[in-house]
Amino acid sequence: MQKNSALSQPKRGELPQLNMTANSQNLISALRHGLIVSCQAPVDSPLHDPLVIAAMAQASVNQGAVGVRIDTPAHIQAVRKQCPTTPIIGLWKQQIPGSEVYITPQFHHAQAIALAGADIIALDATLRQRPGGETLSELIPRIHAELGKPVMADIDTLESATAAVKAGADVVGTTLYGYTASTQHLQPPGFELLSQIVEQLDVPTICEGGIASPQMAQQALQLGADAVVVGTAITGIDWQVKAYQKAMREGYEL
Numbered sequence: 001m002q003k004n005s006a007l008s009q010p011k012r013g014e015l016p017q018l019n020m021t022a023n024s025q026n027l028i029s030a031l032r033h034g035l036i037v038s039c040q041a042p043v044d045s046p047l048h049d050p051l052v053i054a055a056m057a058q059a060s061v062n063q064g065a066v067g068v069r070i071d072t073p074a075h076i077q078a079v080r081k082q083c084p085t086t087p088i089i090g091l092w093k094q095q096i097p098g099s100e101v102y103i104t105p106q107f108h109h110a111q112a113i114a115l116a117g118a119d120i121i122a123l124d125a126t127l128r129q130r131p132g133g134e135t136l137s138e139l140i141p142r143i144h145a146e147l148g149k150p151v152m153a154d155i156d157t158l159e160s161a162t163a164a165v166k167a168g169a170d171v172v173g174t175t176l177y178g179y180t181a182s183t184q185h186l187q188p189p190g191f192e193l194l195s196q197i198v199e200q201l202d203v204p205t206i207c208e209g210g211i212a213s214p215q216m217a218q219q220a221l222q223l224g225a226d227a228v229v230v231g232t233a234i235t236g237i238d239w240q241v242k243a244y245q246k247a248m249r250e251g252y253e254l
């Protein structure tokens with residue numbers, strides 16, 4: 001794997017001064033055609049613990065994951081400590097009253113996850129109104145200029161992907177396909193959306209959401225994804241056990 005200078009660690013509380021273009025390119029090539037494991041857990045789960053999340057991240061890296069996707073500053077900090085050179089896509093899920101945007105909604109959330117050690121800042125890049133009124137085309141350049149970090153735009157449609165690229169996103173991800181009012185009738189993974197982005201936009205694209213088997217991850221690459229994020233199918237014990245339980249109970253009661 002190419003040595004990624006962007007991943008060298010700044011001193012605590014410091015943000016690195018980076019050449020954004022070189023930084024983004026290094027990161028994208030470090031992730032190329034690889035598996036990124038999303039190590040997250042529901043807040044009411046015993047797995048929602050920095051040490052547990054860091055152990056899941058380390059286990060993923062040991063088996064060949066090229067990066068991890070991590071929620072909250074505390075978990076990012078723990079993973080950064082455990083896996084000093086692993087690319088971390090960081091986010092911070094925050095529900096803000098009156099807004100549907102919850103993945104890294106505002107600049108100060110991006111700043112907190114950058115300081116915690118994230119290499120790439122993932123944020124909601126749907127066309128929905130952001131809390132605080134900051135637009136995507138203000139937020140992304142601000143993250144570049146003040147935090148020196150590339151941005152992964154979590155989109156739901158081709159329109160939002162196009163707007164994100166125009167706003168300066170370094171990578172787009174199909175993360176929110178199926179999770180917004182305009183896409184809730186659709187079932188992830190967003191393979192059709194992925195194909196449209198690959199055909200129509202010139203931007204590195206990550207297939208994320210609903211990848212439930214190695215074969216599906218393979219299919220995403222064949223459709224042109226630059227990398228694939230898998231969460232629930234690998235690290236989602238709570239969700240998986242619930243699904244098994246439900247299906248078995250239903251089958252038994254029939």
Ligand SMILES: CC(=O)N[C@H](C=O)[C@@H](O)[C@H](O)[C@H](O)COP(=O)(O)O
Pocket residue numbers: 038040069091175176179208209210211229230231232233
């Ligand atoms: C929609 C949303 O909030 N997605 C989140 C984004 O970080 C996570 O809850 C997902 O687990 C992640 O996107 C990976 O997807 P899947 O777990 O389906 O492999």
